[in-house]
Amino acid sequence: MKSADSSSVETVFIVDDDAAICAGICDLLESADLRTRHFSSAEEFFENWNPSMSGCLVLDVRLPGISGMELHAKLMESRISLPVIIMTAHGDMPMVRKALKAGAVEFLIKPFQDEELLQAVGQAFSLERAQRRAESLLNSIQARAETLTERERQVMGLVTAGLTNKEIAEKLFLSVVTVKLHRGQVMRKMQAESLADLVKMSERINPPQGSGA
């Protein structure tokens, strides 16, 4: 997983067909001690993309070939969770609204002040971090849930649904003691500190749908 390149370190990926702008933005971001990498087209970005890339994307709207907005839509579609900052030299409001609605972190109108870009990047990074954290948490809970036996999973389902040990025993035709045993195993394997903790984990893996009854 750990490759020699810097892709797993937080990086600002810049996509703009104007090399001078790429250079300027890189210079600015580097002066703020940030890692940068730039591409001259959406196609070039896709060719070089790998899932371990972390950080954020600074996109120009007007790109040759696939436009910035299309690239953004594609990223959303392929569930690439890189936060996107959009820039344009044409400050038209409908486009701003569309971009923000589509989930862009920020919309910068060229030329912009250094603070605007740095703030947007900071915002994007913290968003990405939060996303990553949530993602890894989910991954670890799922990994823990994988270790449960079929019976333990049943017990966990009923416990988190709010049933008492006695009720569970009746339902599964087990003795209360056995249920208690399984329940202890579940709590240990899932590394749950309390029943509330377990309920939260269960909700993360199986998001409640509708009324949740």
Next chain:
Amino acid sequence: MEYGIKPGAIAGCFVLVALLWTFPLQHVIAYPFVFLFFAAIMGSAWFGGVIAGFVAVVLSSLMITYFFIPPLFSITVAKESQSFLAAFILSAIAITIVSSTRKRAENIVRTARDQLESKVQKRTAELQRSNLEIQESERQLRMLTEAIPQQIWRADTSGRIEYCNQHLLDYIGGSADSLRGESFFTILHAEDAPLFRQGWEAALVAGGRFETEARVRSAEGRYRWFLVRSIPHRSEDGQIARWYGIHIDIEEQHSIQQRLLSAHEDLSRFSRTMSLAEMAASIAHELNQPLTALLTHAAACRRWLRAEPANVARAEAAADKIVQETTRAANVVGRVRSLFSKTDYVRESADLNGLVVDLARLLRDDAIRRGVSIRLRLAEGLPKLEIDPVQIQQVLLNLALNSMEAMAEIDGPKVLEISTKINGSNEIAASVKDRGPGFSERVKNNMFDPFFTTKPEGTGMGLTICRSIIEAHDGRIWATQSEQGTEFQFVLQVSK
């Protein structure tokens, strides 16, 4: 055959009757009595013609010779009676000729009269028939005029309406009387009536076709557009006998055309502002790119210098980039300027009056729609100018459109006057004058500035472009206003 027997029979009958009456009478009258035979001969000649007459003469002579001239009952004649017989025969022949001639004359007269009578009868019948036919064809014609879904009329030589079809009456909701004389013009829209009257009266005098478009009031008081067309009908001697007219309802076409025109106008205005807006956007984009690079490098440079310790090498590199990008931005500005000033540099020999006349033709429809009349006052013998004719025409068009728009709200006559004149020895002046309300001092001071406009949809570039075109031609442009309205003038140098 008949011709041979009939005269003989008639003569025989008459002579026999005379003979039978003479027998008893000769015993009453002492003198030889032959007068009845004369009567018989006369009757035969009258009724049977000359041949019957002669037959009667021969028969009578024989009868007299046989029965009454001695020797009796013999056809021989005694010597002393020969002169009597001869006298009788001569008298009889004379009677025959006279009687038959009279009869023939009478017959001719009668035949002639009969022929005449029959001819008269035939003619009368023919006349009656053709009269019926005429009535029928007139009825059919009238039905046809009623069936045509258009309004039709007929007028006498003075233009007085004699007949109009029901459609016309239904439409105006009145009688034919309301179409006569002056009242005809009252059913026309007030804006169209003067032009209509002018055209119609001219046509009546000249005797030519008349065709115009006008709004005619309906019974409900609404106006609809009609195409009114009238043609004179000339009698054989070439004099105008009647006028025939038709009113064709063109409201639909008119409104479609109107909508089309306004759509076209919207479109051209839209495309004009669009192209300008697009150009501005593309210039903005062109400039924003180097400015963005410039600004980011400048910000980076500051940050490199502020760092602890300052990264002078990176700051210097950023400063190099700043210089580079500033040059690039300056190049963009230079390119934009050359785009406006140098491209399509055209100077060709052109006649300013020709441009004005072309323009007036171009503006005609627009002016009619806006109710503006265009007047041209063109100086004669204008020297040719070395100009870009398209650009100068653009200036004229711009000024003329402005003037027409300025008169949109005024009450009086809307007159747009375009004139040309020679100014001294080396200048030609053109002027576009309107009767609009004029402009304020503030407008006067700013009207040629870019993006200055008094119109809600204006770009504020029209007069600016005009001025830059005129100045590119080494000319001058200015506006003056008087009580009559506003006048835009420009002067151009005559090339030497």
